[in-house]
Amino acid sequence: MHRDDLMSEIQAAHAHTPLPAAPGRAVRIGIGGPVGGGKTALVAALCRTLRGRMSLAVVTNDIYTTEDADFLRRHGVLPDERIRAVQTGCCPHTAIRDDITANLDAVDELVALHDPDLVLVESGGDNLTATFSYGLIDKQIFVVDVAGGDKVPRKGGPGVIRSDLLVINKTDLAPMVGADLDVMRTDAERLREDRPTMLVSLREQPDAAPIAEWVTALVRARRS
Amino acid sequence: MLPLFLLADSRLPSGGHGHSGGVEALVDRRLVRSVDDLALFLAGRVRTGGRVVAAAAAAACTLASGTPDWAPWDAAVSARIPSAALRTASRAQGAALLRTVALAFPTPAVAALRALPRVHHPLVLGAAAAAAGADPGQAAALALHHLVGGAATAAVRLLGLDPLRVTAVTVGVARAADPVAADAAALATAAVAAGDPVLLPTEGSPLTDVLAELHRASEATLFAS
Secondary structure, X not given: OOHHHHHHHHHHHHHOOOOOOOOOOOEEEEEEOEOOOOHHHHHHHHHHHHOOOOOEXXXXXOOOOHHHHHHHHHOOOOOHHHEEEOOOOOOHHHHHHHOOHHHHHHHHXXXXXXXXXXXXXXXXXXXXXXXXXXXXXXXXXXXXXXXXXXXXXXXXXXHHHHOOEEEEEOHHHHHHHOOOHHHHHHHHHHHHOOOOEEEOOOOOOOOOXXXXXXXXXXXXXXXX | OHHHHHHHOOOOOOOHHHOOOOHHHHHHOOOOOOHHHHHHHHHHHHHOHHHHHHHHHHHHHHHOOOOOOOXXXXXXXXXXXXXXXXXXXXXXXXXXXXXXXXXXXXXXXXXHHOOOOOOOHHHHHHHHHHHOOOOHHHHHHHHHHHHHHHHHHHHHHHHOOOHHHHHHHHHHHHHHHHHHHHHHHHHHHHHHHOOOHXXXXXXXXXXXXXXXXXXXXXXXXXXXX
C-alpha cells in the first residue's frame, strides 16, 4: 500500500470515534516486562484493534529508542505524530519508576496535541523486577512469555504479582519448549490473588481481543 | 542544609539519567575509552560549559529572592549554547526538574518559571537552590556537581568503567571545580546587580556542540544527549 493511502486510512480510522469524547481524561496504561516477551507486539495489536474505537497515542522507552517507534510506523498502526520515543540512558526501570519526568513530559505533549482517550506507555525491555510508578500511569500490564520457561510466574516480582493485568504470551510455543501452561496459570493465580491473568498467543491472535476488551472497559469506566 | 542535599542527590526525579552530558557521543567515536579520558573531558567541561551553567544557576539563585522576569536570563542561556540539540536537552532537563521543584519548593520565583514554556535547566536549579537555602556560590557548585556526576555515571554505564576509580577521579575534578563555582558566582552576582544577563560568562567547547548535533542525528542512542 502506498504510504499516503496508508496515512489517510489511519486518519480516517481516527476520525471515527464511536465512544463519546472525554477531553483531558486519557487513560494511561503502562506495558512492561522482560526483553522479547511481546510488549511491542502487544502495543501494535492494541493499536490495530482499538484505533477505530478511540483516539490513541503511544510512548516507547525501548533501549534503542527509535526501534519500537519505527516498528509501529512500519506496520502502519499509528501515524508518527502520535508516537514519542523516550531515551532512558541504559536504565529503563528508572524512567518508569524512580524518575518518571521524561515520560510525563512525553505523555503531556501527546495529550496536549491529540487529547487521546488512551495513552500506552511501553517500557524498555527489563527484568522481572520492573514496575511502573502510578504517578505515570493509571494501570499496568506486565508481559512475560512461555519461552522464558514455565517457572517465570513462580519467581514473582512486582510485575508478576501486582500488575493490574498479567499477560503470558506465546502459548503456541509451549509444546516446543516443554512448558506447562497449567503450571504457569496456577502459579500466577496463586500469587496474584484476584488480579487477572491472560494466556495468549499474539502470533495466533493478532487482534489481542481479550486484552483489548480489558483496555476498552477501562476507557469506558473513565468516561462514565 | 538538608533540603539542599536533596537537590544534589542523583535520585532526585529530574530526568538526568537520560542524558550523558556529551559522553555517549564521545564513547561512540572512541574519543573517551578510559577513566583517564573521562577525567580529561570533565576537566575541560568544568572550565567551559560548566562555568556557563554554574553562572546561570548562581544568577537564578540571586534573582529568586524576588519574582523575576526570567525571559531575558533564559535567552542569555540559549545564546551561550550554540548547539540546538544541547539547547533542547537543557530545556528538557529544565522542564523535568521543574515538575519536581514546583511541588517540592513552591516559591513565587519557582512559580514564575512556569510562565515560560520550557526554561533552561540551570535557571530551574538555581531557583530551587535558593528555595532550599543556598547562596549563589552553592547554586553554582550544584550545577557543576550535576554536570560532572551525570557525565561520570553515563561513562560507567556505557564503558563498564570501574565506578570506584571513576569516583576517585571525580573527586579530583570536583576540587578543581570549586574555584570555578566561586568565580562563576561572582560574575553572576555582578550581572544580576547590573540587571544585565549579557555579563554572564560565555565559554564553550565547539567539539561538544558538534558532537551533540551528530548525536541527535544518530539512530541508535541510549541517552537523549
